[in-house]
Amino acid sequence: MAKGPVVAIDGPAGAGKSTVARAVAQRLGCMYLDSGAMYRAIALAALRSGVVLDDAAELERLAAGADVTLREGQGGGSRVLLGGEDVTEAVRSPQVEEAVPRVSGVPGVRAVLIAAQRRLAEAGGVVMDGRDIGRVVLPQADCKVYLTADLEVRVRRRYLQLRERGRDADLEEVGRELARRDRWDRDQMVQAPDATEIDTTHLGVEQTVERILALCPGGARRAGN
Ligand code: DC
8 A cells, every 4th residue: 555645844933834734634634743742742741750951861761761652633633642641732831831942952852752753654644743854853754844934923823822722922922932942943943955945924824735735745636625
């Protein structure tokens, strides 16, 4: 049986990766996998077990012993499991938000999660979003996209997303937080040389999805559905 395509979607926070990746997966009949949720799950495990976030060796040990995986949820969402517990909502807490860049900056943690992400994509038929998917995790992906958008637009999208989740967000605070995350994430955010960059500053979700489908093997058939 032919394997489905492997699609890598990278870019900074607020570029619209998760919304777009999920829609692309649905149109391609693939599974959507949110790699960032795995870093968040390790951050949650660290907070729960009281590991000092400056202790890289301890974080690496924690990641190596943690059982973190992703699976498809209802409606094509990506669910994250920590030791079998569904922590998809828990990893969106402000505490995890604050802790995760420190966890994802530890090379040993990255090595553990990158190996797990490769295993998840082994069978094909996946759309994975993150920061380093096209360049490091899945360099053999059939289609690589790097989504960008102006900081101001990313801040507004992130703000609206938080409000939708019922959070009492402040636009300026969201701006500071996103700029801080960009600084922390910068090392991971090197675009794969063979990725197609799509600036979504002036593009809607549907237009972005169409552009990506046109780049994917078998995707052109599904564009315009
Ligand atoms: O996309 P997100 O906000 O859920 O990502 C959470 C954190 O994990 C963020 O600090 C970036 C980091 N991350 C990463 O380093 N590599 C990935 N492939 C995905 C996310």
